[in-house]
Amino acid sequence: MEVYELLERALKQLSHKEVGLALGVDPKTVRRWQIRETEPKPYIADAIRQRLLPLGEPNPEPGRFSFIDLFAGIGGIRTAFEQQGGRCVFTSEWDPYARKTYAANFHDGRDHVFASDITQVHEDDVPDHDILLAGFPCQPFSIAGVSKKNALGRPHGFADKTQGTLFFDVSRIIARKKPRAFLLENVKNLVSHDKGRTFATIIDVLQNELGYQVYHRVINGKHFVPQHRERIIIVGFRDPVDFTWDGLKLPPFENAPKIGSILHREDGTEPADWPYIGGTKGKVLDKYILSDKLWDYLQNYAAKHREKGNGFGFGLVTPKDTARTLSARYYKDGSEILVSRGSRKNPRRLTPRECARVMGFSDDFRIPVSDTRAYKQFGNSVVVPVIAEVARIMVPHLLEEKKSTPAKRSRKAA
Missing domain, CATH: 3.40.50.150 (Vaccinia Virus protein VP39)
Known part of the structure; x- marks a missing residue:
């Protein structure tokens, strides 16, 4: 099958762990695929092409x-x-x-x-x-x-x-x-x-x-x-x-996009092979939802500082809002940008793909690293459309x- 050939090409350049990170699976799963103990799902072939294999030959033109x-x-x-x-x-x-x-x-x-x-x-x-x-x-x-x-x-x-x-x-x-x-x-x-x-x-x-x-x-x-x-x-x-x-x-700021424009649609219309969503509806994975312990901590921390007259605390956003600045420390608790899921549900972090979008990267931008590394990288990046306009x-x-x-x-x- 073609998927096994593609997998072998990827493994000539990357480790099982790196391939697994890019595909959203455990390294052990990659090893089982390699020895043909289990068979990858049909979308894996496209995912390997899009995320792991070389982009092809560079443009021979000298450029302007x-x-x-x-x-x-x-x-x-x-x-x-x-x-x-x-x-x-x-x-x-x-x-x-x-x-x-x-x-x-x-x-x-x-x-x-x-x-x-x-x-x-x-x-x-x-x-x-x-x-x-x-x-x-x-x-x-x-x-x-x-x-x-x-x-x-x-x-x-x-x-x-x-x-x-x-x-x-x-x-x-x-x-x-x-x-x-x-x-x-x-x-x-x-x-x-x-x-x-x-x-x-x-x-x-x-x-x-x-x-x-x-x-x-x-x-x-x-x-x-x-x-x-x-x-x-x-x-x-x-x-x-x-x-x-x-x-x-x-x-003008009043015409600028709001956070809803970069969130996963969660209606099944986004690529099913992305490692950040799952199921037939493409729902954001549970791992991005804050645990009860972390959510309680962030709320208590914010309340403590409110009593002192400080503005420290988490940044909860709805689809109609503009977020705070994404930082390289976002991987720690996601507190500066938390997506509301309603008053009775814990909020969630942005996924790495949503972080790419909030920095102005297109959806074909490859994210071959772990979530922690991706959060750091996008938090340290530029807003691409700003630089493009300059x-x-x-x-x-x-x-x-x-x-x-x-x-x-x-x-x-x-």
């Missing part, structure tokens, strides 16, 4: 522009720029589970470098590219005096200001490769971190030391998805352009500048 994807996570920023016709030529992500999800979702040829730790990659080994993309983590900045650095024979300038932080790896690559543009994404609090000094350092390095036109804006994912999620976007261009944020098309207004300036570059050089030579 090239980009690199640093601190890539599961590829949310990449997804947005590929929609604009870009081609990724280099990826860096240190987390092995995020790398697994990333690799399951993107066509990458032999010429594509996938580095694990960008701090260990020399900037000369990074391919040339038109745009640098980075959702870099923000670590505390320690700004030492230039005179002290000079006395010790150490570098100053941006190296002095950012050494020891992951932004340093972004800035050193920009300094060496001089891409036409960049996009950086971070939490909103980056602006106020260390009384604004961290953000001021970043802008100073990008604008005054690396010489880029820099623009930044805080955008709420709530414009596109049913989640309140504010993130700062920093974009920069190497050469003068007339970029402005005025071109952004942000749907990419939409960035790319025309990039292509215009790209076309004009030869002419600029010939005039300079003349």
Whole structure:
């Protein structure tokens, strides 16, 4: 049977546990299938194709522009720029589970470098590219005096200001490769971190030391998805352009989708092979419903803080609501987004597929990892439609500048 051939292909690359996670079954079940002790259900063949087997050959076309994807996570920023016709030529992500999800979702040829730790990659080994993309983590900045650095024979300038932080790896690559543009994404609090000094350092390095036109804006994912999620976007261009944020098309909040739009329909119309739903009606599995013990704890915790005048507590949502921000800690208790099942029933967590949807990923995005890993990955991701909208207004300036570059050089030579 074809299903056994597909299973063997998957097991050449993945362990029984990994295959089981992706298919929503126990590893022992996978072993029984492999030795043909039991027969997989008919939908398993399609599930293996969709979730576990390679996506096929990468697109041979060079793309309208090239980009690199640093601190890539599961590829949310990449997804947005590929929609604009870009081609990724280099990826860096240190987390092995995020790398697994990333690799399951993107066509990458032999010429594509996938580095694990960008701090260990020399900037000369990074391919040339038109745009640098980075959702870099923000670590505390320690700004030492230039005179002290000079006395010790150490570098100053941006190296002095950012050494020891992951932004340093972004800035050193920009300094060496001089891409036409960049996009950086971070939490909103980056602006106020260390009384604004961290953000001021970043802008100073990008604008005054690396010489880029820099623009930044805080955008709420709530414009596109049913989640309140504010993130700062920093974009920069190497050469003068007339970029402005005025071109952004942000749907009014009152017209934005509500949480009901991302929930499983539970009427039998969704793929029966998803590991998050079951039965003929496609009901969400019981494992996502909070236990009595956890639900009691969360209610008591919220009541205790209400008495003190605090706002701490769980976030219960109905299909007509907008959720709080999904975080990487969602796997612990799901408290920030709990789906109401009525006053007499315990609420439930979002499933990983619903988390993908609330971040703006399409339903064909593969989730080859455990629920715990998936929750962390989506909680750390970007809202894809937000980045896509920024990419939409960035790319025309990039292509215009790209076309004009030869002419600029010939005039300079003349």
